Amino acid sequence: MTRTAQALPTLVAHLLLLALGGAALAMPEVILARVSQLSGPFETRDWLMRGFGAGMIALSLALWIDARRAEGQPVARLLWLLGAGLTASFLLYAQQLSQWWIDDAGITFSYARSLAEGAGLTYQPGQPPTEGYSSTLWMATLALAHLLTFDIPQAAKTIGLGLTVLTLWISITWVWRVTDSALAMVLTVAAIGTAPTVVWSTSGQEHALQALLLLLIGVAAHLRLWRLPVALLLSLLIWTRPETPLIVIAVFVAALYMTRVEEGRTRFLRNLILAALPLAAFAGLMAFRMQYFGDHFPNPYHAKTSASSLAGLVNPFGGGWRYVWGGLQDSGLILLLPLVMVVGARDSLPRRWVIFAALAGHIGFVVWAKGDWMGQYRFLMPVLPLIVVPAVIAIDHAFSIRARAWLATLASVALFANTLTQVDKFDADPTTPLAVVSEIGQNFAKVAERMSIQTPLLAHHDAGAISYERSIGLVDLGGLVDRDVAKNMGNADFLRPYIFEQTQPHFIFGARNFAAASGFLDGPELARDYVPLRFPNHPIMASDYSHIRRDAVQVATGITLTRDADGTLTEVIVTDLEP
Known part of the structure; x- marks a missing residue:
């Protein structure tokens, strides 16, 4: 076959990718109109198609770079251009969610705000110290941002995106150094930057x-200068996520096994630093918790693990395993997963086993916790680089040059397209937006103001925006900022007196979930002390439980009181909340 004939398929691929990428960037609505399974209106999905278009152009550039490299021509400057194009593709996808924050993040925002403003570690000033956030290091970072006069939600989004871009660049640098393939770099970004990472x-x-720290652990192991760096990174992870002790144990055991294989001896003392430094960090955190909060564990531990069990680890049909497999399938990474275990001649033993150990520790937690109810698999997102980078490197080890070029090209197109549809699906029905909970809290605050209710208190299962904005007081039926609720999430006998006699919120709102799932609202107390409260002109205020305390109801403008024949108040209807 002549060289021209061999180059023809590559030229055709170039033209197709450039045409598709250019059309997606220049005419996003026209292309979107022809995309099936689109969940939202075309005119609001431009960013997704632009991200896809940038990915296609980057893929075309990668084909050219690999062709030039094969001919011995310099490609260093083109690699920087490729990295910029891949970064742009990811950021354009992320721009689709520029106005979305999840409400749970607002809990960390509230603690960061309180700490920066001198109120201590509490969700609202004047409340007792409780640990309602999941990440000490992240909360402290946002508190510092607030001290520097940055807006906390915007800082959180910007820092999160910046850390993810850094993760992508480290990943593609690692892949390039091992494979010398620009196409492998594109596949790496297409696979790591899928919908869970964007969201x-x-x-x-x-x-x-968390994802960046886990990736750096893999890099340190790959470079074989890894025990002290990995120990330090694990120590930072201890302060980043509560499940890290499981990862520490797994990495320490893997290190003992590696030294046994390589040297014929376990070398316990040499590897002890991998457990000792993280253990010291963990002990310090536990001591601080006990001294400051009076509890060894944060509220999320009590609130979210009540239904978890060790039996779930060995039940392949359990919720945790379904969550893992569902995430790999929806993200498209199920196709790359078998390649993680492929071993090539240039593979690194520490990288292989340390990455496997970190994955095992993290996935063990995910399965034990039975996954997560939030959309787009947030518990899988941090370990995607640990799955993708070994898989992409394995392609270089296990396939011919032509085969891996076509595999990387086709897989990248499929993954970029899958990210478009998955992010679109999420954007059409996002998980608990911070803005929605903010509006809910503000609406109740307006009702309280109309009725001259002093220091109003709302019982609700979403605590983020309400805690952060402080428009109204809160009894958290989700338990994340309320230790008593967290420890008694399923105990209706505790919750009835706690809500109806001790805290006595002016408003109760929410669905039959979290604390409400215990059935504590099904007793006579709710009808005795509260009356239904409706907002017919505000769809987001529709709820299984929307009530106002009877003794707090007052005649007010824009509010209708309905009574039965005996004059007993039966319903409060809010018809107008505008000033």
Whole structure:
């Protein structure tokens, strides 16, 4: 076959990718109109198509770079251009969610605000210290941002995206150094930057920081200068996510096994630093918790693990395993997963086993916790680099040059397209937006103001925006900022007196979930002490439980009181909340 004939398929691929990428960038609505399974209106999905278009152009550039490299021509400057194009593709996808933060992030925002403003570690000033956030390091970072006069939600989104871009650049640098393939770099970004990463790097939560630290552990192991760096990174992870002790144990055991294989001896003392430094960090955190909060564990531990069990680890049909497999399938990474275990001649033993150990520790937690109810698999997002980088390197080890070029090209197109549809699906029905909960809290605050209710108190299962904005007081039926609720999430006998006699909120709002799932609202107390409260002109205020305390009801403008024949108040209807 002549050289021209061999180059023809590559030229055709170039032209197709450039045409598709250019059309997606220049005419996003026209292309979107022809995309099936689109969940939202075309005119609001431009950013997604632009991200896809940038990915296609980057893929075309990668084909050219690999062709030039094969001919011995310099490609260094083109690699920087490729990195910029891949970064642009990811950021354009993320721009679709620029106005979304998840409400749970607002809990961390509230603690960061209180700490920066001198109120201590509490969700609202004047409340007792409780640990309602999941990441000490992330909360402290946002508190510092607030001290520097940055807006906390915007800082969280910006830092999250910045950390994710850094993760992508470290990943593609690692892949390039091992494979010398620009196409492998594109596949790396297409696979790591799939929908879970787009969603959870923009959410305002700490998962982008967690993903970067886990990737750096893999890099340190790959460079074989790894025990002290990995120990330090694990120590930072201890302060980033509460499940890290499981990862520490797994990495320490893997290190003992590696020295046994390589040297014929376990070398316990040499590897002890991998457990000792993180253990010291963990002990310090536990001591601080006990001294400051009076509890060894944060509220999320009590609130979210009540239904978890060790039996779930060995139940392949359990919720945790379904969550893992569902995430790999929806993200498209199920196709790359078998390649993680492929071993090539240039593979690194520490990288292989340390990455496997970190994955095992993290996935063990995910399965034990039975996954997560939030969309787009936030618990899987931090370990995507640990799955993708070994898989992409394995392609270089296990396939011919032509085969891996076509595999990387086709897989990248499929993954970029899958990210478009998955992010679109999420954007059409996002998980608990901070803005929605903010509006709910503000609406109740307006009702309280109309009725001259002093220091109004709302019982609700979403605590983020309400805690952060402080428009109204809160009894958290989700338990994240309320230790008593967290420890008694399923105990209706405790919750009835706690809500109806001790805290006595002016408003109760929410669905039959979290504390409400215990059935504590099904007793006679709710009808005795509260009356239904409706907002017919505000769809987001529709709720299984929307009530106002009877003794707090007052005649007010824009509010209708309905009574039965005996004059007993039966319903409060809010018809107008505008000033």
